[in-house]
Amino acid sequence: MAGLAIAFGSGAMTNSIAEIEHNDVLLIIGSNTTEAHPVIGQKMKQAARRGAKLIVVDPRRIELVEHAYLWLPIRPGTNVALINGLMYVIITEGLVDKKFIEERTEGFENLWAVVQNYPPERVAGITGVPAEKIYAAARLYATTERAGIFYTLGITEHTSGTSNVMNLANLAMITGHVGKEFSGVNPLRGQNNVQGACDMGALPDVFPGYQKVANPEVRERFAAAWNCQLDATPGLRIPEMIDLAAGGYIRAMYIMGEDPALTDPDITHVRKALANLDFLVMQDLFISETAKFADVILPGASFLEKDGTFTSTERRVQRVRRALSPRGECRPDWQIICDLAARLGYPMHYDSPEQIFAEMASLTPSYAGMSYARLEGNGLQWPCPTPEHPGTKFLHAGRFPRGKGLLQGIEYQPPAELTDEEYPILLTTGRMLYHYGITTRHSPSLESYRPEELAEINPAQAAELGVRTGDRVTVVSRRGRLVTKVKVTDRVPPGIMFMTYHYKESPVNILTNAAFDPIAKTAEYKVTAVRLEPAS
Amino acid sequence: MDLGSNNDANIKAKALAEVLERYAGTEGALIPILQEAQEIYGYLPGEVMREIARKLKIPFSQVYGVATFYTQFHLKPRGRNIIRVCQGTACHVRGGARLLEAISAALGIGKNETTADGRFTLETVACLGSCGLAPVMMINEETYGRLAPEKIPAILEKY
């Protein structure tokens, strides 16, 4: 998100899901869409079936590769170099959109100063992608009118995550593939309401609607509405919270529906931090790995047991409706927060989520035109500033929020951790189709179908170790070790292995590196050096 | 698996690879490829169909659908000699059904079955287009016309 915010002035999927099936070229980079966003994956495959050309950039032979016109099997962590290579071809072959660059962007010279050092032949050496494929992909993307970029955590979960995103924005801008239908730069957001949580200001530096806490006018408005004093200093990001908890500065945490003790990188460190707290209150559905460190666990309600709204990856705000009563004594999370606030001397009373939404909308310009009544039907896409506004299908038509789009040259930096003799295999992590976070582990049907990790390793590694599909191996990184079952498959190339983060029995984040992207503070989940040993 | 059959499998796999190579890029090649694969293997083993599907980038389910749609394809091993008794109209009115019964009795197998020694597979065919000589049958590539049940044993003897 941060990368897009820098380049465009706001960060979200620029286009809509319904546009995908009409795209003619889809550049899919770092997104195993058919497993992580299956219904968008469907639409991509439908587009391919109709004749659209998919350019798939992924180290693994993911399902979309079978539908792809071009597959660029990239070495993890080298996206910046690849994108620079694509831009090199586009600029040197005169395939840029000159008018768009002149009218809508600034900084082209700065960009070229960097990109000129990335001819495809050099990029091939860095990324492992053959130069001719780089040429072909660049030409195809640049010369097709309806060409969209789609990415997800394969781009952001790197120390270079923000750079990757900015570079994708560069690529879209120099070809004029943004600010219109059927193109754009589209981060596919992983969790059901990650877009909403950001929009709602569940971030340390902004109020709802990305209004800066550092801005006194904004602060005044919220202080008046909320009838309270407000801190002007931006707060801490998760990794900082963890570090400061470990260091004894953060004494208490309130964690609602997250499980950092399983899903954050280098969980050994996370667990130490959690153990060091004076007080931890958890609000969740299950006793998660994190909840084991809690002093109090408050039972929340699942999405089936409450009303509210989610904002999807395409900025669409849609209703969540109660279908079941909360189990046992469970209570909707919003009620729990209200009760706690009241006990802390701040009366917080709402009759319904609708009232909360109305208050939020009155303080959030991009949601200002929305109401529950208007969300009936098929939902609304922000920005939706007034009650008459139909919502926004695609962003940045005519103008970027920051004015001109910012082109900035970005040098390739190798990932924080590299393979060596001791740790010769590159581990990359991600989601899989049958699980989502940890809740699905409690789904009887899904869990019975995929009850355990099946780490993907190449037949070459399997032969070295003498293991077959279903056998166990030990995976060792510089931070930890675990035992997992393997699946021997050429979905992964030699020298690379893949694991998911869903299984507490083989918690992959015991291995991962807590090196962060300096801006977004997203960890490098996608590149960890490991070695394989026979399971003892 | 002994060395002999291993070698045989390799030779067949190589022949299949050559067929796939020859048809590479040809539209609508599935049926001719299946026909040639059946020539090589005598029938269409599942793994062979899977390989064809993978190479042609055609869904395996479709390859299977095609292989089971057409009567020419066989998914089980067949005998060394294929008897195909014509069931055409002309043959029917001239005693084709009794001919089939006679062969069936002589070999002790029914339609679409193979003798235990793998010598014969008995099949029927809609019409061999030799109606002028009804009733007729084919054994392998050879057509026999103006047949009668009495003539059957002597003909089978030759194979």
Next chain:
Amino acid sequence: MQDLKEWRETLQQQSHRGDRPSLTVGMSTCGQAAGGAKVMAALEEEIARRGLQVDISQTSCIGMCYAEPIVEVALPGKPRVFYGDVTPERVPTLVEKHVLQGEPVREWALIQLSGEATPYEGIPVMPGSTYYGRQVRVVTSRLGLTNPESLEEYIATGGYEALEKVLGQMTPEQVIEEIKISGLRGRGGAGFPTGLKWSFTRQAPGDKKYVVCNADEGDPGAFMDRSVLEGDPFSVIEGMTIAAYAIGADEGYIYCRAEYPLAIKRLKMAIAAAGEKGLLGRDILGTGFNFDLHIKAGAGAFVCGEETALLASIEGRQGMPRVRPPFPAQQGLWGKPTNINNVETYANVPFIIKNGGQWFASMGTEKSKGTKVFCLTGKIKKTGLIEVPMGITLREIIFDIAGGIQDDKQFKAVQIGGPSGGCLPEDKLDLPVDYESLTAAGAIMGSGGMVVMDENTCMVDVARFFLNFTQAESCGKCTPCREGTKRMLEILTRICEGEGRMEDLDTLETLARVVKNTALCGLGQTCPNPILSTLQYFRHEYEAHIKDKRCPAHVCQALLVYTIDAGKCTGCGACARACPAGAISGEKKQPHRIDPALCIKCGSCMEKCKFGAISRL
């Protein structure tokens, strides 16, 4: 193009038979099935043994399948004599008398073709014979008379004159116009005007177009296309090339049944030969016109004779028909405009172009022009392949050409049009053979299969036979055909087994009507015809099966009763030994008896009895 003319002239001079005797063996599928290869081997051996200078070659089906194997003997300057039913045993005599002594063996000779020579006495001359007298041979004119594998013979007999004319003098529109003038209608069954079809494909927008030849001749009882493909493959190829020029196609496919290996082999040879001489492929006859032709072997599905199923099959999918429109002329093979005709239709084209549409239109009836090839099979004396002008009556075909019913039994019905057709009774025999008359009577022209049935044919059994066929060949896509053929077959089977009820006839009739009205493709829409026509003309036979539990033709086994006439039985025991069910018992030299409870009604006993003591009721 000049080269072709010169080449033809040279070939024509050469082809005046030389100074050596020639022996030609009919080696099409039927000839081979009748033992043609053995006769060929015997001839070669005999000639070698005697050290004679004789040419031995092969030809295709002359049409007299009933007389295969057929051998033609021709001496220089003498008529060509055709011998039927030749066996290896007859070969020495034939060589001795005809080849060496110059005297035809008159009692074995079928026919002679005299040309400019003086005919032999006592042998029917081909155009005037009873078999050929009523025929007009256009598409079949080369069959049995030329070597089908020789491009030279094709060209020497006027082949490729039409293509020359088309490429040299005619625009595509003129070609289509000529076909329209001829009145040629599709010979595959439905009878759609060919010229009109071509003009649709020509007018359809698209830069890529195809011509497809439907050679998936699947009707049981029909082998016209096989005979033409085996006997004159070049005429089909030339016809397709002309069609390609007319509609603006540069690629074509011949979709041929896999059950016709010889036809496929000859087509492959012919395509290669034509390609070598610049008559196919790039820059045909130096005119810049391109046409590539491929062969696709079917894989065993009758429904692929339906054009949309055929296209699906060429594309490598299940042969499931799709709804039309869009017709193939708009969206055919791989979505491109495609012209589909059958073998006989294409084979007519060079003759029409060469002789003019008017010439073709002068034959036949007002709406059905030209000639039609039929396959005569069943219980007739002379089974075979004939070509007759449209409008000839069924009676003329069955009694004049084919010599009437085998063993002079009573004619009962003629089945025309295969599984899609119907059975016509005696009182329809004077019907003229044209598209409209046959359809009105409940049959269809179809591709030209004609199966004659006599008093020993059970019409319910015939209907069951066809339903058994269509049921097995139903693709399964649409409900009425998939489920309806199954139920119709079950009802017919019940009737044949003596378990029918009168209300079954109503159900059968309603079901047949619904299937006809609602099925998706031609296969389904026409598959009830054998039932509807037999119900119409032979309802009494159904009723006999149901009410009297009797099969009037003595065919339906379950309804037969075998008994031994004690007065005639000598007690020889042959029947008891032949009985596979052990149903016959009796003391030696005493009359035997059949236990009806054990009898499986196979008829073996009756065949073995030398005294006529066993009868079937």
Next chain:
Amino acid sequence: MADVTLTIDGKRITVPAGTTVLQAARDNGIFIPTLCHDPKLTPWGGCRLCVVEIEGMRGLPASCVTTVAEGMVVQTASPQVVEARKMMLELLLANHPRDCLTCSKSGACSLQDYAYYYGVRGDKFHGEKHDYPLEDDNPFIVRDMNKCILCGKCIRVCAEVQVNNVIDFAHRGFNTRVTPAMDLTLRESEECVFCGNCVQVCPVGALAEKASLWQGREWELTKVRTTCTFCGVGCNLEVSVKDDHVVRVRGYDNPLVNSGWLCVKGRFGADFAESPDRITRPLIRVGERGEGRFREATWDEALDYTARRLQEIKEQYGSRAIAALSSARCTNEENYLMQKFMRAVIGTNNVDHCART
């Protein structure tokens, strides 16, 4: 496109050129039954239930694949049409189990509805019926191919929507069946991703959600539209509930998002909410931190305790010693309240959530 005027059952109707007769009829409230038709899938024209009579056309064309023409005269309920539809239903029922009493599809089954509408009992034919084994070797979908009417919607949805092509027609004629390659089960095929979109389009009881069996009849279900929780796509769900229990989940047709289609998690994963692992009462730690031993408490006790400890720490170490993780899985309203709680009540901006994208 230009408009075309035609007559259906005596009613003059004007529709855009290219419309099918079926669509024209339905848009004008004229009933035509269909089994293989689905406006979201390519036309198939196989079931032939939608046949109509059209003047000047041979036989009874299928209205789902016949496009309107100017001046066309259509009869949708003539005796001939009704006879044909009844016969079609008889034929389908002749090869269909008689277990409507216990069939999970009862009440939502097109075949049942049409048989009732036309008064077809399905007793006209007594012949061979299929006898395929029930396929229930996976936790999501039960396939009873004896109930399959071969409309092919599942094949088309798998090919055209999910684009996985797991199943196709195999064999032919009466023996035609829908199957993965080699007649394997979906699970054995290793290609099926259990999106279950095939179940959703099945007009009869051949495909069913395994967990829904015996859990509620169609008419007992309350249907709630909501939004899926398993990723950021925002698929719309239709949750069917009986007695405070989720019987099944299907896609809700929001044409801008998922058009009614789902993935395996959205369709089958909601059972996590009713897992016995759920915490249903507030818990207070009794063992060592990290050990995971808790005792149950009342809400008042738990909330009082929490408020007291937060108050103490705030007073002792200041607001900035407290941090919160909000949740990308919770609603907007809850996220809004959580950040408001931290900012307005605790007095710090230490609020973040796991937003990696």
